[in-house]
Amino acid sequence: MAQAATQTPAQPPIQLTAAGFVSGALAACTAVTITNPMEVAKTRLQLDGELQGRAHIKLAPAVAGSGAAAAGIPEVHASVKAGPSGRVYTSALDCMQKTWRFEGLRGIQRGLGAAYAYQVALNGSRLGFFEPFRHAINSVAGYEQNSVHxxxxxxxxxxxxxxxxxxxxxxxxxxxRMQAYSPFNPVGAQHHYTSAFNGLASIVRKEGVKGLARGVDAAMLRTAMGSSVQLPAYNLAKTTLNGWGMGDNVGVYLLSSTFSGMCVCAVMQPADTALTRMYNQSPNSVGPDGKPRGLLYKNPIDCLWKTWRTEGFAGLYKGTIAPHTVVTLVTNEMISRQWTAWKRARTAVARD
Structure with missing residues (x-):
């Protein structure tokens, strides 16, 4: 029974670090091309109404009525385009519609070049190193390399x-920062970069080299939480569906990746909101009201606490989306299998 529980499906894909890296990077870039408009909307929604809505916070007597920040939470002014609710956008659809209307294709795909480069580094590594790391950990633990635990x-x-x-x-x-920038409907701190390279150079010039590491603690928290769930949930769902006799096809990939995407959103979204806000702040930033803002958070935990205190539980789950995970995993699976088939065919020809 124990052996049956850990047995993997027949003919698993050939996993090489370089091949896995390329497969993961291509899958992620394909996904980001499709989902970048949703990423732009997600980023802006996570910053929209940032630290607004403190009416539910009971001020201490010493600061009540004095205009001072409550409970260590800084005063944050709403965007100049905010409505009565203190927000610029009412939903993801409203955000995409306004972005398209006022900024066109450039606005809806803002930050796409930087997103490509980022996905190569992040998802290429995440998807490319997952199997080698899992095999190594299984070997150290005394399991079969290909077994699933x-x-x-x-x-x-x-x-x-x-x-x-x-x-x-x-x-x-x-x-x-590029996705958050809008000359028409600003939310959060505004940074105007003409390209990814210009953004990197601007950060180094204004904040020093250490500015490039801003938010890395939040990035590690977010990515560790998401990665610890994304691929294991996908593998669990796919293995379960295969065990139910559903075969190995695109339908199984879609169901498995949808399940994985739901798990990722549930676990990672609060950390993702904190990451966006940590990234978007800087010592010399200007708020959406056109006035200097500066730093709002000390670290990701401080950001999560202030967000919850001012915006409630819903504030932690602003901009929740799952399509990127679905498209990435399905594409990665298909590319990996095509690569595996090509490698096996090439090996067979060489043997003949």
């Missing part, structure tokens, strides 16, 4: 995610 998969996913987060941090930093 929950704890080794979780550890491999978290480890590969942290590697990708470190490599891709400067690019994600630029991407987030």
């Amino acid at each position: 929950a704890w080794t998969s979780l550890l491999a996913g978290a480890s590969s995610g942290v590697v990708g987060a470190i490599l891709g941090n400067p690019l994600f930093l630029v991407k987030a």
Whole structure:
């Protein structure tokens, strides 16, 4: 029974670090081309109404009525385009519609170049190193390399995610700031970069080299949480569906990746919101009201606490989306299998 529980499906894909890296990067770039408009909307929604809505916070007597920040939470002014609710956008659809209307294709695909570079670094590493890490951990634990165990998969996913987060941090930093920028409907701190390279150079010039590492702690937290769930949940769902006799096809990939995307959103979204806000702040930033803002958060935990205190539980789940995970995993599976088939065919020809 124990052997049956850990047995993997027949003919698993050939996993090589270089091949896995390329497959993961191509899958992620395909996904980001399709989902970047949703990423732009997600980023802006996570910053829309930032630290607004403190009416439910009971001020201490010493600061009540004085205009001082309550409970260590800084005063944050709403966007000049905010409505009575203090927000510019009412939903993801409303955000995409306004972005398209006022900024066109350039606005809806803002930060796409930086997103490509980031996905190569992050998802290429995350998807490319997951299997080698899992095989290594299984070997150290005394398991068969290809066997599936929950704890080794979780550890491999978290480890590969942290590697990708470190490599891709400067690019994600630029991407987030480019996607947040809007000359028509600003939300959050505004940084105007003409390209990913211009963004990197501007950060180094204004904040020093250490500015490129801004938010890396939040990135490691977010990516470790997401990666610890993404691939293990996908593998669990796919293995279960295969065990039910559903075969190995695109339908199974879609169901498995949808399940994985739901798990990722549930676990990672609060950390993703904190990451966006940590990235978007800087010592010399200007708020959406056109006035200097500066730093709002000390670290990702401080950001999560202030967000919850001012915006409630719903504030932690602003901009929740799952399509990127679905498209990435399905594309990665198909590319991996095509690569495997090509390698096996090439080996067979060489033997003949």
